[in-house]
Amino acid sequence: MQVHFWGTRGSIPASLDADSIRHKVKAALEIAAQKGFSSKSDIDAFIDNELPFWAKGTYGTNTSCVEIRDGDDFILCDAGSGLRDFGNYAVRTYGKKSPTEFHILISHLHWDHIQGFPFFIPAFMEGTRITVYGCHKDMYQAFSVQQSTPFFPIEYKNLGAEIRFIELVPDETYDINGFKVTAKEQNHPGKSYGYRIEKGAKVVVYSTDSEHKSESEEDSGHFVDFFRRADLLIFDAQYSLADASTVKADWGHSNNFIGVELAQQAGVKHLCLFHNEPASSDENLDKFLLDTQRLASLLTEDTALQISIARDGMIIEV
Amino acid sequence: MEIVNTGKEKNAVLLAVKGRIDALSAPEFEKELVEWIEKGETNFIIDLGDLDYISSAGLRSILATAKKLKANEGQILLSSLKDAVKEVFEISGFSSIIPIYESVETALAQMQ
Numbered sequence: 001m002q003v004h005f006w007g008t009r010g011s012i013p014a015s016l017d018a019d020s021i022r023h024k025v026k027a028a029l030e031i032a033a034q035k036g037f038s039s040k041s042d043i044d045a046f047i048d049n050e051l052p053f054w055a056k057g058t059y060g061t062n063t064s065c066v067e068i069r070d071g072d073d074f075i076l077c078d079a080g081s082g083l084r085d086f087g088n089y090a091v092r093t094y095g096k097k098s099p100t101e102f103h104i105l106i107s108h109l110h111w112d113h114i115q116g117f118p119f120f121i122p123a124f125m126e127g128t129r130i131t132v133y134g135c136h137k138d139m140y141q142a143f144s145v146q147q148s149t150p151f152f153p154i155e156y157k158n159l160g161a162e163i164r165f166i167e168l169v170p171d172e173t174y175d176i177n178g179f180k181v182t183a184k185e186q187n188h189p190g191k192s193y194g195y196r197i198e199k200g201a202k203v204v205v206y207s208t209d210s211e212h213k214s215e216s217e218e219d220s221g222h223f224v225d226f227f228r229r230a231d232l233l234i235f236d237a238q239y240s241l242a243d244a245s246t247v248k249a250d251w252g253h254s255n256n257f258i259g260v261e262l263a264q265q266a267g268v269k270h271l272c273l274f275h276n277e278p279a280s281s282d283e284n285l286d287k288f289l290l291d292t293q294r295l296a297s298l299l300t301e302d303t304a305l306q307i308s309i310a311r312d313g314m315i316i317e318v
Numbered sequence: 319m320e321i322v323n324t325g326k327e328k329n330a331v332l333l334a335v336k337g338r339i340d341a342l343s344a345p346e347f348e349k350e351l352v353e354w355i356e357k358g359e360t361n362f363i364i365d366l367g368d369l370d371y372i373s374s375a376g377l378r379s380i381l382a383t384a385k386k387l388k389a390n391e392g393q394i395l396l397s398s399l400k401d402a403v404k405e406v407f408e409i410s411g412f413s414s415i416i417p418i419y420e421s422v423e424t425a426l427a428q429m430q
Contacts, residue, residue, distance in 0.1 A: 214375045216341035241374055242411025245381055257374045257410050291409045298402050298409075299373070 001202045001318040002069045003232060007062030007082020008310035010209075010238045010253065010275035011112050014061045020281065027055045054282035060312025063112040064208060064275065066234060070199050073178040075103045077195060077206040077234075079132075082312060083116030091121050103177045106134035107208055108192035109142040118147045118154070128161035133176060135183050135193045139165045168193075184226050186210035188252035196226055202318050203229065205268075208236040208275045211244070212254045215261040227266035231318045234310065235259040237273040237292070256292040260307070264300055272316065273309040285309060319343035321350050328429045330361040330395075332422065336368040339376030348379040351394075352386070360392025363425045367398035377412050384416055393417070395425040 028051055035050075037043050047056050065082030068075055076086065083104075094100050102122060107113055122128045132139055143165075147156035168174060170193060173182045180198040185191055187210060194207035205227050212220045227233050239248050241257040256273055263271040273292060276285055289309040296305055308316070320336040331354055339347055351362070362383075384394045397419045399407065407413040419425035 214341060214344075214378065215373060216344075216375055240411040241377060242415055245378055246415065255374075257377075261374060295406065295409045298406055299371075 001199060001204060001231075003204060003234075003316045003318060004067040004069065004086075005065075005082070005310045005312060005314045005316075006067060006086040007065035007078075007080040007116070008060055008274060008276055008312055008314075009063050009080075009112075009278050010236070011063070012278050013063055013081050014276075014278035016058055016061060024055045024282070027052075031055075052283075052286055054286040058282050058311070059276055059285050059309070062312050063115065064107070065116060066206060068179070068197055068204055068206075070178065070202075075105060075177055075179055075181075075197070077105050078107055078113045078208070079104055079117045079120070080112050080114070081116045081119070084119040084121075085312070087116075087120040087122050091125075100128060101177070102128070102130045104130065104132045105176075105181065105183075105195050105206070106132055106136070106139060107186075107194070107206070108134075108188060108190060109136050109139065110190070110192075110209070111146070113209070114142060114146060117143060118152050123159045123161045123163070124154075126160040130161050130163045132163065132165045133168050133174075133181075134165075135168050135170055135185070136191070137167060139167070182226075184223075187212070192252070194226065196230070202231050204232045204234070204318055205230045206234045208234065209252055210236050210254055211250070211252045212258045212262065215258055215265065220258070220262060223262060224266045227262060227268055230266065230268045232270045232272060232316060233259075233263055233266075233268045234272045234274045235263070236275040238275045238277045240288075256288065257295060260292060260296045260299060260305070263305055264296070264302070268305065270306040270308065270316070270318075273307070276310065319347065321347065324365070328426055330363050330426065330429050331359050332363050332365070334365040334368065338371040338373075339369065339379065340371065340373040341375040344373070344375040344379035347376070348382055351383045355383075355386060355390070355392075360387055360390045361429060362387070362392075362394045363422055363429070364394065364396050365398050365422050366396055366403060367400070369400065369403055372403055372406055374410070377407070377410055380416060381412070393429075395419060395428065397422045397425040 062082035063080030064078040066077040144156040182196045183193040192209040197204045237256040237259045238253040239255045241255045244255040322334045324332045
């Protein structure tokens with residue numbers, strides 16, 4: 001399977017302003033000033049090998065949208081602003097005249113997880129079939145209200161695609177476009193649902209907007225089963241443990257510390273930190289990843305757990 | 319986990335915690351501190367020199383105790399952390415919430 005991250009920010013699209021770009025350019029030039037370049041390939045090698053990621057790239061600005069693909073079959077997790085970029089890619093790939101099908105799992109109906117849908121070009125195209133799956137009863141209402149007067153100029157009822165909403169029952173397993181999908185209720189204001197997605201021997205778990213208070217059996221033991229031996233766990237790690245325990249307690253999000261603990265308990269192969277804090281700079285997110293990797297080595301001598309942090313455009317082979 | 323009372327100085331109860339504070343032992347840690355608080359104690363210095371491991375539940379139990387003490391105008395100071403445990407406090411952000419000192423003596427010097 002292949003997992004393509006189209007949107008990775010939490011809560012709201014995070015802008016990248018001129019001061020941030022200037023900070024990157026200045027840092028790159030400061031490092032470059034100590035070098036001599038005799039060719040363009042020297043410059044490429046310098047950028048690729050010597051600049052930290054934050055100085056040459058960005059974790060991106062889009063809210064949650066993740067594509068899980070196996071050959072020609074794919075499903076999407078959430079319809080945050082990253083769905084807009086996925087839709088543009090789909091139109092380029094499939095062409096405007098080719099009707100196609102899209103399957104979208106929705107974790108919950110908070111705005112950052114559905115706000116990309118009004119900008120999803122395939123939804124405007126006749127012949128497209130879109131099926132939205134989730135455990136909330138009012139999915140249709142949320143999608144139609146956000147795309148109505150006075151919030152949006154083009155009414156939901158005028159979309160060209162055939163759109164269906166299917167309510168899933170938590171803990172039941174469904175076959176969705178060739179993938180085995182099981183939803184699980186999570187702790188979040190208004191509830192959210194994580195998805196365990198399996199195909200063949202491969203397992204991806206998409207678990208965002210989920211607050212874990214403790215790694216104890218009674219609080220999170222059932223999540224260890226849900227995450228059990230996942231090849232990839234996409235985990236809401238918006239906060240540090242300190243923030244999650246104090247000023248941001250009960251906001252419905254988790255932290256990198258408990259992400260590592262639960263992933264280690266569950267025998268996860270690859271933990272991907274997700275729902276990045278919109279207030280975090282690229283430089284801070286670089287450090288957040290390094291700190292999390294260091295923390296994992298302090299908590300256990302078993303170094304098998306791979307840890308990454310999601311960024312828009314990243315692809316992970318599972 | 320083992321908690322040992324090593325005395326009382328400058329109105330602060332001195333405790334030493336050994337072993338691990340994890341999801342299993344954190345409730346016991348919190349319960350023992352609450353028992354001291356119910357006896358009227360409001361100031362604690364906890365020597366973590368022999369603490370090998372602390373989990374997120376352990377950190378949260380220290381924070382919960384600190385919050386109770388703050389309500390009673392008391393405080394909890396930590397001392398003598400091993401490098402690895404100190405690093406866990408720093409990465410989690412707890413080193414900016416809970417005061418940490420190099421030794422019991424330096425913690426005592428700060429005790430109000």
